[in-house]
Structure formats: C-alpha cells, structure tokens
Amino acid sequence: MKSLQRIFSLLSVTLITIVFFNGVHKSDTDPETLTHRTYKIKSLKLPEGLNLAGERVPLEINDVRERMERELLVNTYWQSNGLLLIKRANKYFPIIEPLLKKYNLPDDFKFLALAESGFTDETSSVGAAGMWHFMRATGKEYGLEINKNVDERYNIEKSTRVAAEYLKKSKNKLGSWTLAAAAYNAGNYGVSKRLETQQVSSYYDALLPDETERYIFRIIALKEIISNPKKYGFVFEESDLYTLEKTRTVKVDTVITNLTNFAKNYGMNYKELKIHNPWLRENKLNNKSRKLYEIKVLDK
Numbered sequence: 382m383k384s385l386q387r388i389f390s391l392l393s394v395t396l397i398t399i400v401f402f403n404g405v406h407k408s409d410t411d412p413e414t415l416t417h418r419t420y421k422i423k424s425l426k427l428p429e430g431l432n433l434a435g436e437r438v439p440l441e442i443n444d445v446r447e448r449m450e451r452e453l454l455v456n457t458y459w460q461s462n463g464l465l466l467i468k469r470a471n472k473y474f475p476i477i478e479p480l481l482k483k484y485n486l487p488d489d490f491k492f493l494a495l496a497e498s499g500f501t502d503e504t505s506s507v508g509a510a511g512m513w514h515f516m517r518a519t520g521k522e523y524g525l526e527i528n529k530n531v532d533e534r535y536n537i538e539k540s541t542r543v544a545a546e547y548l549k550k551s552k553n554k555l556g557s558w559t560l561a562a563a564a565y566n567a568g569n570y571g572v573s574k575r576l577e578t579q580q581v582s583s584y585y586d587a588l589l590p591d592e593t594e595r596y597i598f599r600i601i602a603l604k605e606i607i608s609n610p611k612k613y614g615f616v617f618e619e620s621d622l623y624t625l626e627k628t629r630t631v632k633v634d635t636v637i638t639n640l641t642n643f644a645k646n647y648g649m650n651y652k653e654l655k656i657h658n659p660w661l662r663e664n665k666l667n668n669k670s671r672k673l674y675e676i677k678v679l680d681k
Contacts, residue, residue: 425453425613433601434487434558438585445585452595452602457613462499463606464615469500470607471622473512476537484545492604493562494544496596502535502659510534513544523547530667531674535659559584559597567593628657628677637666647678654678 427450431438440446456463470491477491494500497514504510508517511534517527523543525533533539544565551561551569555576563584564572572589581587584597606613637643641664644654655661657677666674 422458425450425457427453428605431601431605433562433597433604434489436557436559438601442585448594448598449601452598453605456599456602456606460614463613464617466495466499466603467607467610467615467617468621468623470495472625473500473537476625477512477541480538480541481545484542484549486545486548487558489558489600489604490544490548490562492600492607493565494541495607496600496603511540512537513540515540515543519543519547526672530663530665531660532662533660535662539660556582557584562597562600563589563593566596625657627680629680630675631678632673633666633676634668634671634673636668640664640666643676644678648681649679 427440427446429440431440431449438445438449440449473494474491477494478488481488481490494512497509498512500512505514509515510517510532511520513534515523515525515534517534520527520534520540520543523546525536525539525543527534548558548561548565551564552558554569555561555564555573560572560576560583567590572587572593575587575589576582579587588594606615610617631647640654640661641651644651651664654676657679661676668674
C-alpha cells in the first residue's frame with residue numbers, strides 16, 4: 382500500500398514538473414507574451430536640418446551629435462512625460478504663439494517655456510516661478526509685481542513680454558538666438574564670460590555648466606518630437622489633448638476682499654478663477670494703489 386502511494390506521489394511530482402517547464406517554455410517563445418517582441422527600444426536617426434530659431438545645429442561635430450541624440454532619446458523614451466507635454470502644449474501654445482509674434486520673438490521659444498516649466502504651476506528648487514521660470518529679482522527688474530498677494534510671474538501675458546525683452550536683449554549682446562537661449566539658463570554674464578575665456582563665439586564650441594550643456598538640445602528635442610509626434614511613437618486623438626475653456630477679461634481697479642465671492646458673481650468657483658488667474662496668490666486682491674488689473678472669467 383505504501384509502495385503504491387509512493388509511486389502515485391512520484392508520478393504527481395513528475396507531471397507537475399512537466400507542466401511547469403512546458404508553461405515556462407511556452408511563455409518564453411510565445412510572441413504574445415514576450416516583451417522584446419512587442420516593445421522595442423530603437424536607436425533614433427537624427428533628422429537633418431535641426432535648428433533653433435533658424436540657427437542650424439552642427440551635427441557634423443561628434444560631441445554635438447552625441448548630446449543632441451541624448452536629449453532626443455531621453456525625451457522620446459520617457460513616454461509618459463512626453464505625452465503629457467504634448468497634451469499641455471496644445472493647451473498653452475495657442476496663448477503663447479500670438480504673444481511671441483507680437484513681441485517679435487521667434488516662435489521656437491515656446492519650446493523654451495515648455496522646457497523650463499513643463500507648463501505646470503510649480504516653483505523650481507531655486508525659486509524660479511511661472512511658465513517662464515523667472516527668479517524673483519529678474520521679474521522685479523523687468524517690472525513684474527511680485528509679492529505674497531500678487532505674483533505676475535504667473536501671468537502668461539506679462540511674463541511672456543518679459544521673456545521676450547530678456548531674450549532680445551541677450552541676443553543683441555551675444556549675437557545669436559542660440560546663445561540668448563543659453564543665457565536664459567546661465568545668465569548673460571556667465572555665458573559671455575565663458576565665451577571670452579575660451580575664445581569662442583558659438584554655443585556649440587563652448588564648454589558650459591552641465592545644465593546649460595543640455596539646455597539647448599532639450600529645447601530642440603522637444604521641438605522635433607512635438608512637431609512630429611507620430612514619427613516618435615506618440616499616438617493620440619485630437620480629443621485626448623488638453624484645452625483651456627473660453628474666457629473673457631474683467632478690468633478691476635479696486636480692492637477685492639473675497640475672491641471666492643467675486644468668482645461666484647461670474648458663475649465660477651474659486652478653483653476655476655485660480656486656474657485662469659494663477660497670479661492671484663491669495664483669496665483677496667489688496668490693490669492699495671488702485672492699479673488696473675485684468676482678471677479672466679469664464680465666458681458662459
């Protein structure tokens with residue numbers, strides 16, 4: 382009896398082992414379950430004619446080619462972030478594009494704003510804020526109101542004007558839009574000093590801080606991917622993209638003691654008011670100087 386039980390036990394173990402190894406073997410060769418058959422990480426071919434504001438990227442320089450390829454690979458294969466940037470770009474580019482045209486700044490600089498902030502309402506680790514990521518001192522230098530009640534770094538129209546002024550000033554000083562963009566990251570003095578010390582005049586010939594070394598290439602990579610999303614594997618429908626609700630402007634030159642009540646008067650809640658007016662930092666508008674502010678409200 383015991384011998385029979387041992388035989389059945391051995392047979393059971395043998396059968397289970399066969400089934401297990403057959404299952405593993407099948408999953409290792411089944412095209413529907415193998416990751417490497419359904420997901421491939423491909424080396425990307427750098428397109429010819431890459432440029433920033435019409436200024437060509439010299440891909441014939443090995444170092445330049447490698448740095449450009451790095452940013453294109455990183456921003457292509459960081460798929461979740463890339464798709465979110467595409468979605469947000471659809472939301473804010475229609476606001477930025479006419480402003481860049483109005484202030485005579487190349488359209489490509491909308492990708493600089495995207496690279497800076499990702500179009501999120503977050504402050505950087507060093508205190509840069511708003512879509513264009515201005516430091517407090519720079520914003521004030523260019524006439525933005527910045528305090529705990531109002532922070533115009535978060536005002537898209539006003540901060541875009543300041544960005545245009547800064548970039549055009551840098552371009553006049555440094556001689557190219559590419560260097561102006563680098564100076565946006567590292568400062569005019571920092572870039573010009575390094576160019577002078579190294580006796581070069583091109584961004585692509587200069588040795589700059591690590592972040593600035595990547596900065597221009599990231600902007601160009603975002604431009605290439607967002608301009609040709611399907612080419613880089615991003616598949617979506619128009620309805621998947623983010624949009625802003627239609628608004629109209631209300632001019633205010635008085636104190637607003639409670640923005641929640643102000644919003645309700647225009648058929649909005651406080652959150653909706655803040656989404657369209659992130660420069661309002663508190664639930665009130667002090668306005669002791671009786672300044673004229675423009676507040677966006679939903680156009681219902």
